[in-house]
Structure formats: C-alpha cells, structure tokens
Amino acid sequence: MSNVGLQVRKAVPSIDSVVADYAVGYIQHVSNSTEDIVLAQQVNIDQEMNFIKELLVNAGGSVENVNSLTETIAKQLSSKLSDNMEKLALTGDTSKRLLDINILQNSSKRDINSSLALLSASNDIEHTGRKMESRVDKKKLEKQERKIAKKVAKRNNKFVQYEASKLLNAKKDADYDSFFLEINPLDFGSSAGKSKDIKIDNFDLYVGDGQRILSEASLTLAYGRRYGLVGQNGIGKSTLLRALSRRELNIPKHITILHVEQEIRGDDTPALQSVLDADVWRKSLLQEESKINERIAEIEKLRSEFDEESNEVKKLDNEREDLETHLQEVSEKLTEMESDKAESRAAGILFGLGFTKETQNLPTNQFSGGWRMRLSLARALFCQPDLLLLDEPSNMLDVPSITFLAKYLQGYKSTVLVVSHDRAFLNEVATDIIHQHSERLDYYRGANFDSFYATREERIKNQRREYENQMAYRKHLQEFIDKYRYNAAKAQEAQSRIKKLEKLPLLEPPEDDKVITFKFPEPDKLSPPILQMQDVTFGYSPEKLLIKSVNLDVQMDSRIAFVGGNGTGKTTLLKLLMEQLRPLSGFITRNGRLRIGYFAQHHVDAMDLTTSAVSWMSTAFPGKTDEEYRRHLGSFGITGSLGLQKMELLSGGQKSRVAFAALCLNQPHILILDEPSNHLDTQGLDALADALTNFKGGVLMVSHDVAIIDKVCNEIWISEDNTVTKFPGSIYDYKNHILERADIAGVVRKH
Structure with missing residues (x-):
C-alpha cells in the first residue's frame, strides 16, 4: 500500500490535511488487518471502501476520481486478503481458541485475555464490529469537519445535514463497559507508591462553541480531600467535570475516574445487579x-x-x-477489591439512597427517571473510584437520602469533586472549596461553604480597600505631577513622583457578583379559612393508599415545609391542594377568592422552549405589553436580552427564574412550590429565600434543601407511614431523627 497518501491527494486535490491523514491511516489499518491471520477473516473490503468513498466525496472529491481510487485500493486489498485466507486454510483458525497463549503471552506482564485487551486499549472507532485505533488529533478533525460541512452546503447551494466522522461519534454510542475500561484501563501492575494527587498546570478549557471558560488555570486535587466546586450558573463547572471524566485533561492513567452525569438506561436487570455490574x-x-x-x-x-x-x-x-x-x-x-463483600456493600448503598429490599430486586426499567439517577449515584459510590465526580447530586435526592449521602462521603477514602449549590450539603461534605469565576479557579483550603463565603467576603473587602487606597494615592501623585510638571523649582519632585507612579503595581478592581433579587407581589387580604384539609385520604386505588387522615390548615402567614422520602406522597399532597387530584375521603376547603401560584418540579415541561420568555408569557398569561413582561422578568434576574432569546438557550437556573416570574402574574395569596431550589445557583437561592421570607402570603414547599427550609419555614411536616404530621422541631432536628430511626450512620460505617 505504498504511496497511498499521494493517491488520495491526487484524487481529492482540495482535501484538508487532517482529513487526508485520517483517510490514509484508515486505509493502512485495513491493509494491516488483511495481513493478520485472525483479523483477515473479519475484513469486508466493500464496506471499508464505501466508508472511504463517502469520506473523500464529502471532503470535496469528485465521485469519478474517488471511485477510481477506491477500486484500485480494493484490488490491492483483495489480493492481500486472498493470499492470507489461503495461509489461514493451512494453519487453521486460531481465533476460536478461548485463550491463545501466543497472543496473550508476548511478555510476562501482558497475559490478559483478548477480550480485556481490546476493551482496555485506546480504541477510537468502531466499524463492522471491529475496534480500530486512530492517532488523528480529534480537536483538529472536529474543526475540519465543520469546514467540510460548510463546503458541502455551499456546493449544494442549500443546508445539508453533514454526517461527521465515525471517529468523532464513536464515544457517544459506546456502551458503559467499553467506556469505563477506556477511561480506566485494567492494570495488573501494582500502583503502590504512585501518588494519586492530581495537579494540572496552565490549561485552557473551552465549551463546544469555542467559548473559553478557563484560561491558564491550575487544578490541584489532593488525594482523600473532598472539594466543593462552586460558581454562578453557566460559568462552566459541569464542563470542567466532563473534561476530567473523559481524561481530556492530563490525569495519570493509574487514577480511576467515575462521573455521575446521567440516568442509566432501563432494562430487565435488577437494581442490585445493576449496581454490581457497574464495577466493570x-x-x-x-x-x-x-x-x-x-x-x-x-x-x-x-x-x-x-x-x-x-x-x-x-x-x-x-x-x-x-x-x-x-x-x-x-x-x-x-x-x-474485596469482591466477596460486593453484594452486601451494594445493598447497603441502595438502602441508604431509599431502595427497600423489595425494590432492589425490581428491574431498572420499572423505575422513573429520578430513581434511575439514584441508581447511577449508587453505582458510582459502589465502584469507589480514586476520583469521584458528582454534579448536583442533591437535585435527585430527598432529605433522608441526602443525609445518607453526606454521611457516606464523610467516610470516603478517595478524592471527591462535587458541584453543588446546596449549602448544608457542602457544609457537611466539603473539606475544601474551589470557586470558579472569571476564567480562573480560586482555592479555599480547609473550608466548608459557610467559611468560604465569609472568607471570600472578607477577601473582597480587603481587595476593594487596597484598590481604593491605591486609586487615591495615584490620584494624589497625578495631581502633583500635573500641577508642577513644568515648574522649574518643583520639576525634580514631579519627576520623582512620575517614577513612583510607574512603579506602582496595576491592581484590578475586585469583581462584584451581580446582585439578583426576586420579588413576589403583595396579595390582597383574605379572611380565614384560607385553605384547609380535613381527614383527607388519597390513593390511586382504595387498596393502595398514599396518605390517610391528613389535617392541615394553611394561613396567609404560613411557612410550611413538607419533607420525607421520595414516593411518600409529598407531591401528591400539593396536587390535592391544587385540586389537580380529588381525595377518596375527607374535605378540602378553599376561600372563594383564593389565588394560588404553583411551581412544579418539572416546570420546564410546561414551557415552549423554542420561544422567548416574553413571547411564552404573553401567550400563556395574556393581558400585558411586552415592556411590562420584560420589567416583570427583570425583577427575577432575567434582564436585558435574556428575556428575548429562545428559552432553550437559557441555563436551568434561568428557566427556573422565568417559572417563578410566571407563577406570580396573578398575584397569588399562597405559593405552593415543588423543589424550588433545583438548578438555582447560590445567588438565586439567596434571592429566593429572601423573597419568600418577605412575601406577605402563605408558603408551602416540598424541598430537599435544608438551608432554604431553615431560612424560610417555621413548620416542618413529615410525610411517612401513609400520613402527614407536624414535626416538633427544626429541619436539623429532623435530620437527626432520620439517622436515629434508620440507623444510617451504622449502615455507612458497616459498608
């Protein structure tokens, strides 16, 4: 296969160099495969050439020239393949042996079976059932792919959906086991004595559209520490986690990594077995x-x-x-790896995250999305990687499960990097805080969230004081220079001050976080009773009751939090109050003039994300001008052009702010909120807590965020044992109640 590069360039003179190198490397790999006695049986020349033909035509080659080239190459490959198949007939098919000692035992430390060897290799592309290695620079290839797509569209004088290289798509379709072993190759060599600290200096990080989120940043993670990664919505925290999880940043190979990013796919595998299988x-x-x-x-x-x-x-x-x-x-x-203790450890983790003994044996396809996210978390905890990456884990959990997770992580021996806006959770878990902002990472060592917040505020005050003092000193020097620069008697002093001014370090003004405020409108007065439940019982069938004999009285000054495990009827209770469900028995009475503002946990489902926030609100809640909608959105932090761009471009926290703005357009007397803290960053949570505290109407919320419950609510109602009752204490007393009742602390120590 000599001069194949020259043949490719002759056939496609305008081909980009990266794509040309990729095509040549692909052809050479196929050629090498035909020379291998085992792989020769798997080669399909027609399929391989069709792939090359499509690639080169899309790269700008004429169909005639590309066909001529691929026919020539196909003849050469077919000749080689024929010779080697004859050789195979004489030597026999060695691929059918379970463990071929000639392949596996090339050296004393390479004795691993062929299936693991393939899985742990750095394979980039899957084609016709075979894994093939590529050395193409993927970042350059992605850039060239975009150029090719534009050329194809221009040539056809219309928009076309250009199919990118299989090399770029391979990872998206890879199954969990393959991806796990690609990121964490199994090594029989000892890692004893190797440091598991991570230090990456002077790196830049970009999101997909080329926007830079980190510039000349340094990441330092000491083994065994638990880091909370904090920062505003949209700053790039999740992007940093994904880059680490895919080893796009330089992390030593002997350090294992696992990232809880998305829910698992449901199938017939029992939940417990799914957790066991996670340790590939x-x-x-x-x-x-x-x-x-x-x-x-x-x-x-x-x-x-x-x-x-x-x-x-x-x-x-x-x-x-x-x-x-x-x-x-x-x-x-x-x-x-204590394989014999695996099942009991997996069962303990699942129990702590809310899975009963019965549900642990249910197939994963019977669980909702939220419970599958819990399974993903359980799988990660079970694997015990050297670097555990968690992205907003508390969003998928209830208060009991968050309490278990915090206790579990406190005893975790390896490194944890968690993105979270849950202050109480970070206070319990984090040993250090990393603050991502202004394309940099700032470290607060030995700090939980509260101490980070206080230290940062003090740091900003000192920076502002130093900056203002220097500005005043600069002004004083400049005034003297301007006044006496051309005065013969004072010229020497003026020159001295000019030198002082030049030597002063350039200080940047400290950045002030953009202040975000929420404001719920003041409702008109109502006479009691406002909203009452009397002996309410509900179930989707009389044989299976969710709640029974509930009595609840909501007033204009109520601040009530519903807490309890998932599936115990908290959201059902809210829907009964909203009259979206009817009780099997009992009564729900409402003041005839009562207006309720309802924030649904999955509020995004009710939004048309293809339109702007202003357009959606004018359609869903007509009656105001666009300017009035924009002003109203501005009171919830959706300012400027944010209200006019498509909502699908907004972050999760920004979509939540739009939902808060919408729910109070009818000036509600009572706010009913289902997990209102999800997706909000620290500033958004502070703004929400202040707005709810100052609201003149009543508030009922289902929430897992201990900090916002503690700040807003003065009544804690527990949903458990098929009823809802008032708890005699604070939210922190309830957390202690959870540990005592379920003996979770013992479960954590045991497993």
Missing part, C-alpha cells in the same frame, strides 16, 4: 476467571488424548502453567 473491573475479572477455569478443565481433557511425552502434551502443559499464573493474578486482584 470486578465484572470482567469474574468473567475472565470463569473462562480460564473452563480452559484449564478443557486442557485436562485434551491431555488424556495424547501420549504423556508428546509435544502436544508439552504445549498444553505450558499453556496451563501460563493460565494458572494469570489466574493467580486475577484472584489477587479480586481479593484486593
């Missing part, structure tokens, strides 16, 4: 152990068919010896 190392080692034992048993049978002194027996004995050596390594690795 353990799963793969157990499979390998089984295969090795099967092969050893097979060898014992084969030996009896040959003479004891024959060459065949010697070969089989050599193979068995190598297999037994590798089996010992596999067993040691399983012992090291």
